[in-house]
Amino acid sequence: MVSEKKNSSALFNSIGSRIIVIVISIFFIASLSFAYYQYYIQHEYIRFSYNKLSDSIARMVFSGILSGSINTEKELRDFLSRLSNIEESLALIVFDSNKKVIASTEKGLSGKSSEDLKGIIEEEIDEEVSEVLNGFRPIKRSYFRRGEYETVMPFESPALGKGVIYALIDFRPVMKRLKATLVKQVFTLSLIFALCSLAIYLLIRRHVLLPMAAFLKAVEDVTRGVYRELKLDVSLMEFLTLKRGFNRMLGALRKREEVIKEKNEQLSTLYWVSETFLNxxxxxxxxxxxxxxxxxxxxxxxxxxxxxxxxxxxxxxxxxxxxxxxxxxxxxxxxxxxxxxxxxxxxxxxxxxxxxxxxxxxxxxxxxxxxxxxxxxxxxxxxxxxxxxxxxxSEELRVLLNHISEKTAVAIERYNLYERLNETSKKLTSVNEEMRSLLNAVSHDLRNPLVSIEGYADMLKEDLSGELKIEQIEFLKGIKRNVEYISEIARALLKLSRIEKRVISLEDINIREFIDGLCSDILAKGQDVEINVSGPELTIRSDRTLLWHIFSNLINNSIKYAKDGESAIIEIDWMKEGNGLMFTLRDNGIGIDREQLDSVFLPFHRATSMSEGTGLGLSIVKKCVEMLGGKVWLDSVKGQGTIVYFELPLQEE
Missing domain, CATH: 3.30.450.40 (GAF domain)
Known part of the structure; x- marks a missing residue:
């Protein structure tokens, strides 16, 4: 709370100080500009006036000498003395033809030469006097940096002879007085401006800053969820309008927050009800x-x-x-x-x-x-x-209770469905167990009669070999062939039953060594097949028996359904994909119709192009892959071979 007050105060002080600085800066810059303008105008005026004054005084002396008003040195000195009373910064010196001072407004210079006055009056005075006497023409020079104007004018009269009038006027004292006056004016104006700024600041603080700070404080309260009405003791219509608008907004926010709070409580209640029914x-x-x-x-x-x-x-x-x-x-x-x-x-x-x-x-x-x-x-x-x-x-309570009632109905329906599903699952489990037992018993009990039938057929063929017709021999071969087919089905059913009952046993298996060993066993039986194995060296954790059933069934299928007159060519590859291992088995066999690709994994299903087999090989493959947590699918074109894909997850330790 203290921190928030400090922040609000800091914001208020920052705005106020900025306004004061801006106002004072504006007034100060204005006063400086005015003073500089006045100084510049006065300076130029004085410079121009004193330039004219220097020339005018020199000409006045020149006119007095030529007109005969000044005939003696005494008259000249008196005349210069009167001129010195007019302007104290004027230095007026009259030299004769020998560059000696005959009259001057400065005391103690009479009789001195122009060379003696170097450094006293002006450094170049001797050269300038000589130049005017020799050339007999006036010189006007301005030394702006030193604040001096100089006029050197020759004269010649019957009474005084040839000579030089030297007039030097220094306006620096005048400029010093002007600067002092302007400084006083600037100080006075600055003081007036400062007082005006303070008055303006107090007005702004009263009618703008304080209401603004109160408004900002109210906004901060709203952001913290504290809805307090804005109270402003101001007369400005804009702030009164702002106050009314803010308070209306505050009232709407209060109502809205109450509605949101109530809705949140209802949602929280409904969420708790849902969680209760789920858990x-x-x-x-x-x-x-x-x-x-x-x-x-x-x-x-x-x-x-x-x-x-x-x-x-x-x-x-x-x-x-x-x-x-x-x-x-x-x-x-x-x-x-x-x-x-x-x-x-x-x-x-x-x-x-x-x-x-x-x-x-x-x-x-x-x-x-x-x-x-x-x-x-x-x-x-x-x-x-x-x-x-x-x-x-209240209406809100009834709505909430109705929602709970609806969720209760859905939950009861879900519980009932779950109970029915559980009962159905138990029945299916019981039926599956009975089917497994039946398959196991049938496949086991069929073996002995089938062996007997096959033996009797062989005995008939041997005992009656000379008495049997060719047609009868073919009948016996058909009996033996069908007995072998039924025996193969019985063995496949027994194998499938044992796989379903099997408890998975994971071990580390080197894929290449495993597949190479399996292929060597198949090739050792003299099968007409070429098997190409490629894939990285990789060890996975899996069930060796289930892997053996997968690969042996797929390889035997490819050999069994090779094209007539061609050797079976099988390519086996594998690679890691994400968190799984993808296997690919490709052959050059007779292929499968695309219409039958979705049903080839069903038990006892054989494609129309497959005249041999029990129809259980791919079912066994699918069962083994699913028991290992994977999936299997294939792609095939009739007459161009088949590609089988299956993916197994990489098991962790």
């Missing part, structure tokens, strides 16, 4: 928890019941705040006429005052209200929720 395995415990939540809501009398419809009548499923005998006495006494049964039958919510009930007078109970809501979906009504209330519920 509880028992519908009775879930209903009791949800009912506890509902009766804890404001306005409810800490009492509630949930009835579920079973056998056409409501049965108690959960209760809060009731004893068993109390529920029986109040609710089951008129089971088919009570309001719970009516709500269940009509499928609508019912709100009722307890005084309106038929049995109110005969029961020692205080007055209350009933809110009965059906637990129903679009398809079915499962039961009702009965709540006891102190007062009629």
């Amino acid at each position: 509880e395995t028992s519908i009775e415990r879930a209903l009791e928890k949800v009912l506890l939540l509902m009766v804890a809501t404001g306005g409810i009398k800490k009492k509630g019941l949930i009835f579920l419809q079973k056998g056409g009548r409501p049965e108690l499923a959960a209760k809060v705040g009731f004893e068993d005998d109390e529920v029986h006495r109040r609710c089951t006494r008129r089971i088919f006429n009570c309001i719970c049964s009516r709500a269940l039958k009509e499928g609508t919510s019912i709100f009722m005052d307890s005084e309106a009930e038929e049995h109110f007078d005969c029961l020692e109970i205080e007055r209350h209200y009933h809110l009965i809501m059906p637990i129903m979906t679009r398809m079915r009504t499962y039961g009702v929720i009965c709540l006891y209330l102190y007062e009629p519920p």
